[in-house]
Amino acid sequence: MKTIKGPAVFLAQFMGDEAPFNSLDTLCKWAVDLGYKGIQIPTWESRLIDLDKAAESKTYCDELKGKINSYGLEITELSTHLQGQLVAVHPAFDIMFDNFAPENCRNNPKKRTEWAISQVKNAARASKNLGLNVHGTFSGALLWHTAHPWPQRPEGLVEMGFKELAKRWLPILNTFDENGVDVCYEIHPGEDLHDGVTFERFLEATGNHKRVNILYDPSHFVLQQLNYIQYIDYYHEFIKMFHVKDAEFKATGKSGTFGGYQDWKDRAGRYRSLGDGQIDFKTIFSKLTQYGCDVWAVMEWECCIKSPEQGALEGAPFIQKHIIEATTKAFDDFAGAEIDNEKLKKILGI
Template sequence: MRAVTLFTAQFADIPLEILAAKAHEWDFDGLELGGHIDIHKASTDQSYCQEILSLLSKYNLKLFAISAHLVGQAVCDRIDERRHRPILPEHVWGDGESEGVKQRAAQEVIAAAYAAKNLGIKIVNGFTGSSIWHLLYGFPPISPEQINEGYEDFAKRWKPILDEYEKCDVHFALEVHPSEIAFDIVSAERTLNAVNNHPSFGFNFDPSHLGYQGVDYIEFLRRFKSRIFHVHMKDVEFDWNRPCEAGVFGGHTMFGDPRRFFNFRSLGRGKIDFERIIRALNQINYGGPLSVEWEDGDMDREVGAQESLQFVRRLDFKRGDKQFDAAFIKQ
């Protein structure tokens, strides 16, 4: 059975020790730290890393991955003070000059690799940002050269980052997601090609962001089976047969607005077929953690975290090592 962990980003306002105690009480196996770690400090201070590991051990929790989602977003994005300054450390934002922010963000993502190494883990999950997301819809007409330039910009900025990850024996797992350089199967393939299938680059599989787009998330697992470095368990509600007012990308509404085509839901309360996901993960021999990323604006988060854990526990199963009818064959 795979370990079931809790992604802490949605609980970032709760001090780590209090959250660790709760996670232990709820019976999680470990944590994926998002917002509960100083990446810059962890990259250079082994004693700080040991403090984190000792705290988790106190509550019988293991650490499987850390998050660089927010800082990673700034590496390729078109920098906007109102969007990016609130999510970035002050030493990354600096004077706010666009290119400087991107370069400092890249250094912070590299620092995350060294932090992971110091913590004894192999996975950093995160975002990459994208210089071409705003060109998603093609009018006025978008030239192929513009899109090519976006992938070239991604490769230029991320290859040096990934080289540092390789030195640390750590993988960067991009969460395929709208607003990133990869947001579906086709763009994920192009992203891999852009970095020449760099061995340190792969994906944090989150079916919720694929499902509401109409992307075949089971095919995603099969297509990129050797690049599935981490898995988020997150559900989403949508209905292709129900007309809505705000379409697939939300119509500039806030999450929770009933006019939206989709809203995230506590595990088991949406439309993602997790039974098929578990079977596909078994088929591709994924043995890493199943990390609960809980997001449901209509539910208490602590109730949701516990119900999601129990949902995953019930659903996950070990793959058999022989065909069911093999026992019928005489030896």
């Protein structure tokens, strides 16, 4: 067993133009004052990190890490969720996802994909330079528009889709392997990797690449009505990152899993601040600890009701309360005795 590290906070949803959310220094002070011990850094945020420079310069990474450590914080992981999304984009989503790319890559899907691949590869090098061995990202999606198909999917479409997705990711995965870093895909609606079956399809398509792993976020499974507890039993060996985010699902006679194109606050399934949803975090932390998952518990705020400031304030003590200090002894050790083979034989009647 292994004690989960934390609490930590993913900074992506807190970035803004007003202090303390507009610079690395002020965010570090804000986070540590709230009780966080780590920060997860979104690499598309140039106010937090220069990804290209971090990929090239160990000196820059040492300085960045030193600055963060000076506040009593650690970098838990880097994130390339936005860049990873752009590794695989179906043309139906081109216009909306163009916002994630620099202006010189917009209206040019091929150039955008090449840029995204180079960015994620740079994250592998930057992670190594920062002394990190895991990284969080999205897989992107070529098949998502066929998730609930009409007309029916043609034979071979799914196999071709995952073959192409793996083809795009394999050079990236190999770069991560060269740098000793695992890629943790956030299993998420909208991605081709959105449940257990699709994770297995991708893993197989990559030839069971050893760097293919999971960022576990139970909130996405609540919205899919997937058993998020049993998921840990199936995939614990792959879970190397953990987003602590709450959610709830309350179906009505008008709306269910697909949401009716409504705003988040009106959907049957919606993300909530920690403790305000339905997720059984007590069992989740127990399972992850029991299986020895070496993860940081990182709060991700995406509540449709509560403010991010209140969510962050409540998040650190919530996580701290759920972290289990893994025991190093059995509760009945006191009743044990030295091994005596003759005694054992008598007990067995042999």
